[in-house]
Amino acid sequence: MEPIARPRRRTALVAVGALAFSLGAVPVEANERVRPGMAPSGPCALPGYTGDVSEAMPTPHGYARSSGTVRALTLFIDFPDAPAEGSTRERYAEFLPATTDYFAASSYGRLDYRPVPVHRWLRMSKPFAAYGIDRGTRWREGSNRGYDLLIREIAAAVRGDIDFADYDLANILVAPNAGPPATESVLSVSFAGYPLLPSLRNISFIWSRQTGPSAFRVLPHENGHTFGLPDLYWTRKGKPPLLAGHWDVMESDWGPTNDFLAWHKWKLGWLAADQTVCVTRSGVTEHRITPSAHPNGLKLVALPIAPGQVLTLEVRTRSHLDQLVCRPGVLIARINTRARSGQGPVRVSDSRPDSGGCLTRDDPSLHPELTDAPYTPGDTYADHRTGIRAQILTATPTGTHRVRIIRP
Template identity: 25%
Template sequence: MANSISENQYVQGPLSFSESHRSFRGDIRGRYVRIFKQAENAQLVLAEVEVMTQVGTNVARGKVAIQSSDHYLDTGVEGPTDYALAIRPEGMPKAVMLFAEFLDEKVTTNVARGKVATQISEHSGAVAARAVDGNTSGVWEENSCTATGSERNPWWQVDLGDSYDISEIKIWNRTDCCGDLLRNFHIMVSETPITANSMSENQYIQGSQSFSASTKSFKGEKKGRYVRIFKQADNAQLVLAEVQVMAQVRTNVAKGKMATQSTIHRNAGAARAVDGNTSGVWAEKSSTATGSERNPWWQVDLGGMYDIREIRIWNRTDCCGELLRNFHIMVSETPITANSTSENQYIQGSQSFSESNKSFKGDKRGRYVRIFKQAENAQLVLAEVEVMAIPDEQSTEAVANHLLGNGRAQRLFELQSYGKLTLDVMRIDGWKNLGRNANYFVNDARGYQGAIVEDAKNLNPNVDFSAYSIFYVVCPPGFNHISGAGGVRFGDDGDLVHGVIFGGGLYESPYTLFVHETGHTFGLPDVYPGRPNYPPENPSRHFLRAGSWDVMSSAGNATGFFGWHRHKMGWLDTHRKTYFESGTHEIVLTRLSSCCGTSMAVIPVGMAENPSKVFVVELAEPVIKFTNSDLIRASIFEMSENDGVLIYSVDATKPTKADPFIVYSKALESVQQAPFTTGSSFAEIQRFNKWASQMMEMAPYTTGDIFSNEEAPMNVEVLEKIGSGPNSSYKVKITVNEPTAANQ
């Protein structure tokens, strides 16, 4: 929703008041209420908003609320002062995780990864397989890009190994240079091998395509086995970093499972219907049959819970096909003990067919599937039953385990809080359909993040949400509009509840993304720039601001939180931190991950009790390294260049995404400009980002180094490192400058 004042106004404005509260009366029907200021550099502060109906009911209380940006930082040094949105529940926070699909965005899988890929030619060893290796890096030196030679009509192709209903194709570009090569290309999908660059048929997206960004998604609906990308041009080169082909994959979870039936006719046991043989010829002993009786039934126990999307039934074909008439299909999470049609129906009403097979599509979660005929003196004959479900790797359990890092996310909170916070996440299994297309929430539903949270909650009426202080909504991989976003809700009891929506980005992200977004529910802000200026006037002013040193900055590489964030959350005990307003002090700093000792020194700027800015001195914590998306914990003691003393500032006068955090990198002290020509193209920005990131990785100061900065009210000298390994510490000397007009 844009800040339009040409329509949707409840009261013609603009409006103003300075009293404690004010009432605005009107008469308009709606679901979404927005209050906004049309101004530059403006802040909006509200104590409470009530939306009253004609009968005097406040229908806003407890509903999902969102805002354009977050709060200002609080640099109070007197203790763990709450952030504006901080949740401080008595005891430990409880969270619930829900899973929501859309009518047009369902759970999909990349069916191209690891498949056989070919291309017209090969340039400098850049083989076709690199585009389906799972590595989306567009940096040539990382050996993840494929490239053809310069020639007429270059092409790249992947054989998926089987036909799939393809709903999306994602293409990653080279990013360190040459991104403009992905221009005027075509995407083709075919069920048979593509032998010519025909554009008259097999096009996945009509017309030629172009983009220069790092990645782009192309959505369409086409069934096929072969995917080809080609450029119709002379003396052209085709370069790709990665290609993902997204399709709905369903697995027959009934084959070989335990099957039973009401009676057995002529040894035609129930297991024949799940033996994988779809022949309907009786003599081939693949059909099952009951006797002629009242309400005959056949049932399979899938052995576990599945999200069932389709049930395929094969009929007897040599005769008697008319026997499959007026039957019911039931799916249940618990054993089915009676032939009840009032509940558990997969498809409403009785079904009939006389063809060789028929598919029944639905959306129901269950373990037991029963087919029965509600009739007297009836016989049930089946050749085969396939129960097509979301495969295990796409199950809500698997997605949740990925999101949580198989428990590592909860463990991180426990370690970072020194045991003061245990995050209990309750998983409500099963993909629930929101009943609308994704575009409804993105384009039509004003405040769509809140609408998704609210509608997902309504799909689970049996869940008592008052028992939880946080809830997460996980969306399918194709929902690329967000990778993590939040909506705030106040419950009926006044407690703050925060919902986090995870979209397509989570499937390619480490568990620290979950930690990052959960940090927002505690009121922790993003500490990366919202709109980084490029090219920077001076790289020493810290383009990346916080680098990878805090999970609220780089969700991918950091292993935890700044000491300042631990302080604000009340995790860091008083004896673990010290404040210096003047003088020279020699102290030994222990690691934040250790059990004891002083781990954080704070130098305030301005009023000591409520400074406008603080400088923090602490020891650097480890980072995470990635190899083909697999997490590898890299000990800081194996990466000596990252060991040392970290110095950063927190500015209370700057809101989130306006650079309130700045890490002062030793590597950037004497750098006035990047060591190469900078420009404004995507490739040049990416190149600069990589260089700046490397500079921030080398931020810590080590033995013999002296920190001095015109913005800082102190100097820090690193005297010596004491010990080695995880129990090592650093002795530092901090000299606080005399107060000046600049830092009063």
């Protein structure tokens, strides 16, 4: 398949960092038994778009494994007109071990992310501008410019020293003084699921530099693509609708830290058998959902509602990975597995529409309107197309929420 060079966001931010659908086909509460590292299955694991990264399940072959031990080759490049101004160890420290720790926490220890750095700057043969790298630059096989040339030069520089077959993915950390700063143009990009090298299919390029306490998150975002996840921010023309906001790193990849959506954790193999529930039949069910930050308990309640569409419920509270949660509660989203990356595959329901949000912090990486999106005890979510209702009943001091699902 042809890879897509994905532009990072709608705008450059200031640096601060065909489904046979049948209700009643399975029991009222179908808890799909999956083991971490296995592809999700069952009536809630909806198929969809497979021409590129997407929300479809299972993830097609060719992407990097996303659970168990993942070996990430880490290389460093600079250019004759932009020689590195610091050491490779300094550049490495911008992203690691923070990325390893992030994946360990978000996956509940089910992703053992092991970067393998080669600590030397690989000097490219031409000045930066000669490669024609810009925002949205695509892969052009056989080109004497762009990423194809860069990859060939990188491979030649390490030939005989590195066997790419030993690694699940590769990260290319570029000297931050090469190319424009991130405030002007965001170049970081991943080429996922495509054999760029004979024995390596997934490569992320990280350009420029961000500041702030969680600037490393551009790397988990890009590696999310190598695991098969799409961009959640809007890349089409016109005013963007409300999408996922600051509730997943695949939309908001810089700024204050945030966790992955429970749907993504299931897709990536991070949820155990008793941590997902798929509700398909008519009736009333109740569920106790524990916060995303806690390793144990139910994390995801899913309801298929149409071919390629599913409603998801999870609980988000303030935590190490969700530092700016100002309204803890049940986050409800509509997932579209047929939507392409950058075209709104995830849309979070706003429990307080047009409120302006609950976060007073002025941060250009945030979407204020969705900061108070979670539903709290006493709230009811109603899906007018299906008649499904979700009543938020109670919450414990530790954040576990009891939810009643009413499915006509």
